Structures are given as structure tokens and as C-alpha cells.
Amino acid sequence: MAAQQILIWEDDPASPGVLIMAAKPNIGQIPFKYTFPPPALATSQHSNTPQFRYWNAAAALRRGADFWGPNVVRGQWFRGPALTVRLEVGPGWNAGYDRQALNFYYGVSSAATIYAVASPDMLCHELGHAMLDAIEELLWNTLALEIEAFHESFGDMSAILCSLQIPSMRDSVLASLAVTGGSLYVSSRLSRIAQQFGTALYLISPNDAEPDCLRNAVNPFCYCDPTPLPLSAHTTQLSSDRHSFSRIFTGALFEAMAGMLALYPAPTSAQLLKVTEDMRDIMVDAVKSARIVPSYYAEVAAEMVQKSALKNPAYLAIFRDAFVRRCILSLESASRIMSVLNGAVDTNSERVGDEALPKLARLESSRYGLKEPLFVQMPADAAKSIARSATPDGRSMEPTSPEAAATAFVDQLFMKGLVNYGDVSDNYNKGDNGDKESKDPGLAHTTHRLQREGKELHLIRIRFNCGPRHVCSKS
Ligand SMILES: [Zn+2]
Known part of the structure; x- marks a missing residue:
């Protein structure tokens, strides 16, 4: 018997919104099962x-789990x-992952109500956080700006890669290559994450999204x-x-993807x-295999x-050049990696024992x-790693110490008001605690x-929040 068909968004509701037919997913399918709040809707x-x-959410999340799950x-x-x-969940320009659940909110503006859950990009970005947490749980709590930013990049790459699991989306992207001179690396509905949600957010808060x-x-x-950069900036700045x-x-990974596809003169689906x-x-x-160090981008x-x-010898130069161009790897560091691959240099670059993993420490x-x-x-500590990012003059950057990286990170959490005082709230007259958190939308923005x-008093992560904290939504 043929599977029942449902109507879903091919990519984004506003990209322009293309509706396609797809097999009705089995929400309870294992592995990587989902639990949707009852009742199941028609x-x-x-x-x-x-x-x-x-x-639409069930289909996007099933597609994403089936894509990442085998690895x-x-x-x-x-x-x-x-x-x-x-x-x-409620009004708000937000979506998040808290280890228990993927949470999606809806933004309300004078023009429209925008549901985060309507966007396959938002769905598969949050799924990316959950998948990365299942792949390497130690990234969740380790305090370093680059580790947290990589979690977000993984989410955006999840949105891009999951959208390409739909055959008609691949056909559309390949058809557009003829128009764009054959390169995948152009601004397109594939590269633009969460177009409808972002465009609506931009009208309310132009610092938190791009126009499109x-x-x-x-x-x-x-x-x-990242340490000396401002806490926030217009999207045209870092x-x-x-x-x-x-x-x-x-950006580096999307460039690399374009290079991988360019190996085929006339790529097929x-x-x-x-x-x-x-x-x-x-x-x-x-x-x-990456060490969990402050300089996580380079690592x-x-x-x-x-x-x-190892996957394809032709990929080597593509990845190396993309990371060098973005200064994520210095020339010297890239050269040492090549020497390691050629067997000319023995290295400690593999993750060995405890010294490559985060540690509980007093701050x-x-x-x-x-x-x-x-x-x-x-x-x-990154001292034994050969991976170094580049300074603006192209030299290898000395890695930040674990203490300095953690301190910079925690400084920012407190400066941005992202810490819930939880178990010590009474001592500091903060008037909130973990139990109230789930009921009080005023605390939903906290991440730690x-x-x-x-x-001992510990600082722990409670969630990834993927929307801007200060943009309120009135229902
Ligand atoms: Zn995120």
C-alpha cells in the first residue's frame, strides 16, 4: 500500500514558499524518536x-534525524x-534546545504572526543542536566562545544539509547553478537561513537579522x-x-561545499x-576527534x-583553502597539517587521554x-595542538589559556544577563530559581x-536559545 502523502514546505515558507508532497512521517519511528504533545492532529x-x-514539522525533523542519525x-x-x-510554546522570536525538548515560539508583529516551527530551517537548526549534543556531549557545558559559536554553525549547516535531502530542492539548486555561473557559493534560498522568520524579525529589530x-x-x-569583539553589533559587523x-x-563550510560540488563538471542530483x-x-x-580547547575553530x-x-583526496585542498581564506587556520598551521598527512611530522594532534578534554575547575x-x-x-589546554588560527597579519595566533577563555565566556554571560541565579537566588536577592524558570517567561532567555x-556552586548550561533575548513579542 502506498504511503499516505502530506503537503509540506520544500524549503522556507518565504523562499518563495514552495509546497510539495511527501510521505507522511512516522513520528514514533526509532532510532531518534520524537514525542509530539498530544493530540496528534489531522x-x-x-x-x-x-x-x-x-x-510540516514532523516531516522536517524526521528527515533531519534520518540524515544525521546513522553517524x-x-x-x-x-x-x-x-x-x-x-x-x-508561546509568543517570542525564539527557538531552542534544552536537552529535554526542542522548543519553538511564535513572533507577533503588527503585520503577522510568524511561527518558528513553520520553517524547516529553524526546525533543522534546533535538531542540529540536539544531534551535536548526541555526538559530543562535552561541548554542552564547556565554557569557550568558539565552542558555543561552533554549536550554532553546526545548526545552520544542519538546516542547509537537511534541506538538500529533498529531491526537488536538489533539482532546484542544480537548475540555479546555470544562472549563477555554476557555483553553489552565491546568496540563494539555500544559503539564506530562515528567510520568513529573519525577514519579519529584521523589521522589528534590524540588528538581529538580515533584511532577507x-x-x-x-x-x-x-x-x-572573539574576546575583544563587542557583545553585539549590527549584522554587517562581527x-x-x-x-x-x-x-x-x-561561511567556510559552505565555501567548501561549493568546492566539493565543483569537482563535478555537470553535477547530478x-x-x-x-x-x-x-x-x-x-x-x-x-x-x-577534535580536542575541546579554547581555539576550537582551528582545532x-x-x-x-x-x-x-580520507574521504576524498581531492577534498583536502578545498577544505584547507576555505579555512585559510577565512583565517580559521594560519598558513603555518595548514602547512603543518599537510606535513602530518604526508607522514613527515609525527604529531600529538589526536585526542589522547584526559589532557584533550575539558576539566572541572574553580573560577x-x-x-x-x-x-x-x-x-x-x-x-x-591547546598547547599540544598544531591547529592555530591566523592573526590579521597572517601569523599563527597563540592560543588563549583555558582560564582566560572560561573567564571571558562567563563575563559575557553575566554582562548579558544570561545567568539564572537558581540555587543561590535568595542570597543575591534575585527572586528567581530553577523551579520557577519553566513557568516564568521572563527567565526563558537565560542559558546558564x-x-x-x-x-560546591556550579555554573551549568540549561539551554541553547536561538533568538535574540531582548526582542519581546506581545500576544
Ligand atoms: Zn542555535
């Missing part, structure tokens, strides 16, 4: 209905076999030390905000699909260069007004919490 042909959004050794989500999906999308994988940004800084890495699968394998394998990029060579906390030390998960474990 299907609908009308795109502006809860029923349509329900099944995830754990074989399940971080918390277990099922991940809850909350489709329309939330973020664009085609961008001019090159690596620089800031240390993880979404802003993530664009550097996403099957070849484009193979490029997405190779990119997925390279990303996942690199994450599994994971160096691993990607090496994994790409001086009086600057945050705390009366006791703060225990945090500090990144490992102070939590007592025994006699």
Missing part, C-alpha cells in the same frame, strides 16, 4: 493552520530514545579573536555573540546528495581537513558578586544556571 492542505505546521554512535538523543517537540533572512552562509567574515561569530565557520553525505561525515568525524577545522582527505568569582568560588567545565552540587 493533516491539512492549508499552510496557515496548526495541522499543517504539525505535519551518531550513541544511537539516541542525549537523554534517551525520545526527544520532546514543543511546537508553539536570519543568517546567510554566504558572508565575508574572517576569523579574529560581534562575540555566538550567532554572529558562527557565520565565519558556516545524486552527486549533490553525495556531497551532503560527505560533508556530514567529515563534520561528525572531526567533532569526535575542529584542522580535523576536518584531515578527515576530508575566581568575586567579580560576579558571588561569595564563593564557581566550579565550571573549563576547556582543555547557578546550581549547588554538594558544597
